[in-house]
Amino acid sequence: MRPTERTKVKRVPQRGIYDIEVINAILDAHFICHIGFIHEECPVVMPTLYGRKDDRLYIHGATTSRMLRSLQEGIQASVGVTLVDGIVLARSAFHHSMNYRSVILFGKARLISDGPEKWKALKVISDQVLPGRWEEVRKPNKKELKATAVLSFPIQEVSAKVRTGPPVDEKEDYELDIWAGVLPVRSMMETPIPDPQLKSGVAQSKSVLDYYNKIT
Amino acid sequence: MRPTERTKVKRVPQRGIYDIEVINAILDAHFICHIGFIHEECPVVMPTLYGRKDDRLYIHGATTSRMLRSLQEGIQASVGVTLVDGIVLARSAFHHSMNYRSVILFGKARLISDGPEKWKALKVISDQVLPGRWEEVRKPNKKELKATAVLSFPIQEVSAKVRTGPPVDEKEDYELDIWAGVLPVRSMMETPIPDPQLKSGVAQSKSVLDYYNKIT
Numbered sequence: 447m448r449p450t451e452r453t454k455v456k457r458v459p460q461r462g463i464y465d466i467e468v469i470n471a472i473l474d475a476h477f478i479c480h481i482g483f484i485h486e487e488c489p490v491v492m493p494t495l496y497g498r499k500d501d502r503l504y505i506h507g508a509t510t511s512r513m514l515r516s517l518q519e520g521i522q523a524s525v526g527v528t529l530v531d532g533i534v535l536a537r538s539a540f541h542h543s544m545n546y547r548s549v550i551l552f553g554k555a556r557l558i559s560d561g562p563e564k565w566k567a568l569k570v571i572s573d574q575v576l577p578g579r580w581e582e583v584r585k586p587n588k589k590e591l592k593a594t595a596v597l598s599f600p601i602q603e604v605s606a607k608v609r610t611g612p613p614v615d616e617k618e619d620y621e622l623d624i625w626a627g628v629l630p631v632r633s634m635m636e637t638p639i640p641d642p643q644l645k646s647g648v649a650q651s652k653s654v655l656d657y658y659n660k661i662t
Numbered sequence: 663m664r665p666t667e668r669t670k671v672k673r674v675p676q677r678g679i680y681d682i683e684v685i686n687a688i689l690d691a692h693f694i695c696h697i698g699f700i701h702e703e704c705p706v707v708m709p710t711l712y713g714r715k716d717d718r719l720y721i722h723g724a725t726t727s728r729m730l731r732s733l734q735e736g737i738q739a740s741v742g743v744t745l746v747d748g749i750v751l752a753r754s755a756f757h758h759s760m761n762y763r764s765v766i767l768f769g770k771a772r773l774i775s776d777g778p779e780k781w782k783a784l785k786v787i788s789d790q791v792l793p794g795r796w797e798e799v800r801k802p803n804k805k806e807l808k809a810t811a812v813l814s815f816p817i818q819e820v821s822a823k824v825r826t827g828p829p830v831d832e833k834e835d836y837e838l839d840i841w842a843g844v845l846p847v848r849s850m851m852e853t854p855i856p857d858p859q860l861k862s863g864v865a866q867s868k869s870v871l872d873y874y875n876k877i878t
Contacts, residue, residue, distance in 0.1 A: 452704065457727050478760075480742050482698035482707035488668065489705050491698035491742035493764055511673050526696050526707035533791055533851070535867070539784065539799045540806040542791070544694075548709050568755065575749055575758070576845075583755045583840055590756040612857045624799055625867040626857040629792075633849045635749070641828045641842040651751070651841040 452552050453605035463606040472547045472606055473498040475529055477574045481505070482524040485516050496525075497571035503551065503599040504558075504567040514595045518557040525551040525599060533629040536613035537622045543609060545628060551604040555597040567596045578653035634661065668768050669821035679822040688763045688822055689714040691745055693790045697721070698740040701732050712741075713787035719767065719815040720774075720783040730811045734773040741767040741815060749845040752829035753838045759825060761844060767820040771813040783812045794869035850877065 447453070447464040455462025463469065479496045482489055492513050497504045503525065507514045517523055532545035558564045572580040586594065613626050638654055663669070663680040671678025679685065695712045698705055708729050713720045719741065723730045733739055748761035774780045788796040802810065829842050854870055 452706075457724055478744060478746055480696035480698075480707050480709075480744070482696075482705040482740070484700060484705050488738045488768065489698040489700050489740045490668075490768075491696050491707060491740040491766060493696075493742055493744040493762070495760065508673055522704045524698070524705045524707040526709055528694060528696070528709040530694055530849070532855075535792070535795065535870070537800055538802070538806075539788060539796060540802050540810070542788065542795070542799075544711065546709070550707065552704065552706075572755060572758065576751070579751065579758070580755060583758075584753055584835055584838060586754070586756050590754075594756070612855075612859070619800060620859055620861065622800060623861065623864050625864050625870065626860055628855045628857075629870065629873075630852040630855060631849060632852055633746070633847060636846040636848055639748075639828075639844045639846060641844075643828070643836055644842055645837065645839065648839050648841050654751070654841065654845065657845075 447604060449605055450603055453550065453603055455605055455607050461607045461609055463608055469549055469601070469604055469606045470498065472529065472549050473503065473527055475547070476527050480526045481513065481517070482526070483513065483516055483521060485512070495571055495575065497567070497574035498601070499570045501601045503601055504570050504596060505555070506568060506571055506594055506596045509593055509595045511595070514597060517555040517597055518595065520554050523553065523555060523599070530631045531610070532631050534613045535626055535629065537615045537619040537624040537626050541613055541615050543613065545609050545611070547606065547608050549604060549606045551599060551601060553599050553603055555599050558596045558598055560591060564591065564596050567598060568594070576653050576657060578656055579651070582651050582653055663820060665821055666819055669766065669819055671821055671823050677823045677825055679824055685765055685817070685820055685822045686714065688745065688765050689719065689743055691763070692743050696742045697729065698742070699729065699732055699737060701728070711787055711791065713783070713790035714817070715786045717817045719817055720786050720812060722784065722787055722810055722812045725809055725811045727811070730813060733771040733813055734811065736770050739769065739771060739815070746847045747826070748847050750829045751842055751845065753831045753835040753840040753842050757829055757831050759829065761825050761827070763822065763824050765820060765822045767815060767817060769815050769819055771815050774812045774814055776807060780807065780812050783814060784810070792869050792873060794872055795867070798867050798869055
C-alpha cells in the first residue's frame with residue numbers, strides 16, 4: 447500500500463505500517479470496528495461487526511439502519527479497528543503508553559445487491575466471528591435477506607499503526623526505584639453459556655468446540 | 663440525560679439507555695475510545711486513551727497531533743466506547759448477535775490550558791488505565807507538560823446501548839437440533855512482564871499488585 451495524505455502515520459511515523467499482509471492480519475484478529483461518517487454535517491462514530499476477505503471489508507445491518515442508509519449513498523467514511531495488547535508502565539508518567547495494533551481505513555462503501563455476492567459476504571462476517579458457525583445454522587430466508595443490508599469497503603486507502611515492547615524512558619530515569627514493564631492485555635472467550643431454552647439432548651456445536659480446542 | 667435527535671437510539675430502541683449512571687459505569691469500565699471528527703471535509707476515526715471524571719471525558723496526546731489540533735478548534739466530534747461482552751449464537755444466522763455495552767457521545771472538545779486543571783486531567787487519564795500508578799511515577803516536568811495537549815469533552819449529549827442475555831430465535835427454530843447460547847468475552851490483563859532494563863532489586867508496584875489482587 448502506498449500511503450496517501452490521509453493514511454500516512456504522522457505521530458511517531460516509525461510505528462506506521464503500509465504492508466497489506468500486516469494490515470490484513472490485524473483486521474483478521476478482530477471483528478468489531480468503529481465507523482466514522484458524516485450525518486447532517488456532524489461526525490458520527492458507531493461500532494459494528496465486520497468481516498474481511500481478500501481486499502474487501504464487509505459490514506451488515508438492518509436495511510432501516512441510519513448508518514447503513516447513509517453509507518450506501520457513497521459518502522466518505524473512515525473505519526477504525528483497534529486491538530489493545532498491553533499497558534506499558536514507564537518510570538515517568540509521560541512515557542506511559544499502550545501496546546496495540548490498529549488499522550484505519552478511508553473509503554466509500556458499496557451496497558451489495560441481492561444474490562450470491564450478498565450470501566458470500568454474510569458468510570464472511572459470520573466466519574470472522576466464529577469460523578464454521580455458518581454451516582451449522584439455519585440460513586437466512588428471503589424475508590431476512592431483504593431486511594439485511596450488506597456493504598463492502600475496498601481495503602485500499604489504509605494504514606496500520608503498531609507498538610510493541612517494553613517502555614522507553616528518559617536515560618536518567620532508569621536509575622529510579624520504580625517498577626516498569628508491560629501488563630499484557632488479552633481478550634478471550636470464557637465457558638459457553640447454553641441458551642436456557644436449549645432443546646434437550648442437543649450437543650455443543652463443532653464451531654464452539656473447535657474454537658475452544660484451538661485456544662487451549 | 664434527555665435524548666437529542668443525535669443520541670436517540672433508533673435501531674432496537676429498547677436497547678437505548680439515557681441514564682447517566684449507567685453511561686458513566688460503561689465509560690469507567692474501559693480506557694480506549696474511538697473519536698470521529700471531520701478533517702478537510704472527510705470523516706476520520708482514531709483510537710485514543712481517555713479518562714472520565716464527573717461530567718467530563720478527558721483525552722491527551724502530543725501537542726503536534728493532527729487530531730488534537732483539529733479538535734481544539736472547537737469542531738464537532740463524536741466519541742465511541744464499546745465493550746464486547748459476548749458472542750450470541752442463535753439457531754438462525756439472522757438472529758446471531760453480540761452482547762455489548764456501548765456509549766456514543768457528541769460534542770466539542772475544549773483545550774485545557776496549563777495549570778492545576780491540566781495536572782488533574784492527566785491524573786484522571788492515568789487513574790483510568792491503572793489506579794494508583796500516578797502516585798508511583800516521576801511526574802511530568804515543564805517540558806513534558808508543554809509537549810502534551812489535554813482536551814475535555816462534556817458528557818452531555820450522550821447515550822448508551824446495551825444488549826445482554828441469550829439469543830432470541832424465531833419460535834419455530836427452537837425445535838431445531840442446533841446448539842445455541844452465549845460465548846462470554848472478557849478482556850483481561852495477564853502476568854506482568856518486567857522491563858528487561860528494570861533496575862535490580864526494584865519490587866513490583868503497588869498499583870500492579872492491587873490490580874491483580876482485585877481480579878483474582
